[in-house]
Amino acid sequence: MDSDWGSQKFVAEQFSKWYRSNARYISAPPEIMSREFAFLTFEGKTMFRHIGFTDESAFRRYLTDNAPSHSYYSSSYYKHPEAEMNNKGWSGADLVFDIDADHFNLECQKNHDKWLCRNCGKSGVGKPPELCVCGKSQFETETWLCENCLQEAKNETQKLLDILIQDFGFAIKEDLIVNFSGNRGYHVHVRSKNVRFFDQSARREIVDYILATGIKPEYIGFTPRGRGAKSILGDEGWRGRAGKAMYDFIDSTPPEIIRSLDLGRTLTQNLIEKKTDILKTLENNHPSFVIQKFASKDEERVMADLEKLLTKAIKQQSADIDTVVTTDIHRLIRLPNTLHGKSGWQTQTIKPEHLSDYDPLTSAVVLKGTDIRLFVRWAPKIRIGDTVYGPYEGEEVSVPLPVALFLLCKKGAKVVN
Ligand SMILES: [Zn+2]
Ligand SMILES: [Zn+2]
Numbered sequence: 001m002d003s004d005w006g007s008q009k010f011v012a013e014q015f016s017k018w019y020r021s022n023a024r025y026i027s028a029p030p031e032i033m034s035r036e037f038a039f040l041t042f043e044g045k046t047m048f049r050h051i052g053f054t055d056e057s058a059f060r061r062y063l064t065d066n067a068p069s070h071s072y073y074s075s076s077y078y079k080h081p082e083a084e085m086n087n088k089g090w091s092g093a094d095l096v097f098d099i100d101a102d103h104f105n106l107e108c109q110k111n112h113d114k115w116l117c118r119n120c121g122k123s124g125v126g127k128p129p130e131l132c133v134c135g136k137s138q139f140e141t142e143t144w145l146c147e148n149c150l151q152e153a154k155n156e157t158q159k160l161l162d163i164l165i166q167d168f169g170f171a172i173k174e175d176l177i178v179n180f181s182g183n184r185g186y187h188v189h190v191r192s193k194n195v196r197f198f199d200q201s202a203r204r205e206i207v208d209y210i211l212a213t214g215i216k217p218e219y220i221g222f223t224p225r226g227r228g229a230k231s232i233l234g235d236e237g238w239r240g241r242a243g244k245a246m247y248d249f250i251d252s253t254p255p256e257i258i259r260s261l262d263l264g265r266t267l268t269q270n271l272i273e274k275k276t277d278i279l280k281t282l283e284n285n286h287p288s289f290v291i292q293k294f295a296s297k298d299e300e301r302v303m304a305d306l307e308k309l310l311t312k313a314i315k316q317q318s319a320d321i322d323t324v325v326t327t328d329i330h331r332l333i334r335l336p337n338t339l340h341g342k343s344g345w346q347t348q349t350i351k352p353e354h355l356s357d358y359d360p361l362t363s364a365v366v367l368k369g370t371d372i373r374l375f376v377r378w379a380p381k382i383r384i385g386d387t388v389y390g391p392y393e394g395e396e397v398s399v400p401l402p403v404a405l406f407l408l409c410k411k412g413a414k415v416v417n
Pocket of ligand 1: 117118119120121122132133134135136
């Protein structure tokens with residue numbers, strides 16, 4: 001086992017150099033005295049936690065002196081952040097959302113993620129199966145990322161912001177903070193007195209709303225006996241959102257996919273042949289008209305079909321958030337504007353209105369420097385700045401410092417002396 005993959009000492013020195021000149025620009029989170037902080041170093045695996053700071057200069061001094069590989073703070077507020085968990089005195093928490101491309105199922109993962117069964121040695125690309133052919137579930141995984149993963153994560157974040165602003169009424173400037181996580185995703189923090197004291201179950205309900213858990217077609221008017229007069233496409237909340245989701249799904253799904261859904265014969269045929277009519281009906285009439293005009297009379301079957309359609313449609317509209325992160329009221333979350341030890345990139349706060357133009361592969365790559373010589377074990381293709389690097393396998397390369405750091409932080413290479 002070669003332990004130097006990642007050349008930790010080299011990476012630690014680069015982090016340290018960066019913190020020495022940049023820690024002074026890192027703002028502490030608001031209400032610093034009520035937050036718990038936690039850090040990981042390059043040397044050990046122990047997390048240093050239950051750390052508190054009385055002011056921003058002590059906080060910055062810590063970053064400069066320790067140049068952590070990973071930095072976190074509590075989304076919660078505590079009376080005694082340095083005390084053990086039970087004695088901290090919880091006094092509320094921001095509402096946080098985590099969107100991580102690692103949880104998505106994406107085609108591109110087959111290009112940059114690998115797994116290996118520790119039991120029988122079988123290996124594969126993408127995500128590991130639930131169980132290996134040998135019957136065990138002990139996998140080593142290697143997960144990288146690409147432009148596509150980051151774009152998908154950004155899309156999900158935009159959908160989340162949409163729901164938070166339009167349906168919950170949070171103010172884009174005052175209440176919402178968006179951070180690039182520094183690796184594969186984004187974090188959204190809601191800082192508002194209205195949510196601060198929400199317990200786990202209140203947060204769970206918010207998650208359910210955002211994931212549209214439990215929405216049934218009949219709740220939004222898709223029933224054969226509906227009596228509504230007007231289209232739901234302009235309605236507020238999930239009624240309008242789900243209506244639009246159905247509209248977009250019907251509009252954009254190719255016939256072969258519609259056929260593969262195994263819906264009733266009449267509905268399948270009409271979804272393909274009378275698509276324009278159906279869309280027009282949705283635009284101008286109550287959804288019940290669609291059922292009456294375009295589905296069979298077998299009510300039970302029709303409702304089951306609609307539920308299938310709606311589930312697919314809603315998946316495109318709901319934001320893919322990590323449930324556990326949002327419902328945990330003692331969560332440690334990555335500290336904005338610090339460096340991420342698994343990429344060498346910066347966790348960055350982005351103005352929500354700038355999110356659509358934000359390119360982490362340019363903006364978050366903050367460590368600069370000249371070429372470094374590496375031996376690369378394996379690395380998929382990645383764009384950094386304007387240049388595409390790799391794929392590399394078992395070769396020596398000379399790459400600019402930020403690229404070298406990325407390959408090293410992912411443990412795919414080591415520095416050649
Ligand atoms: Zn196996
Ligand atoms: Zn990808």
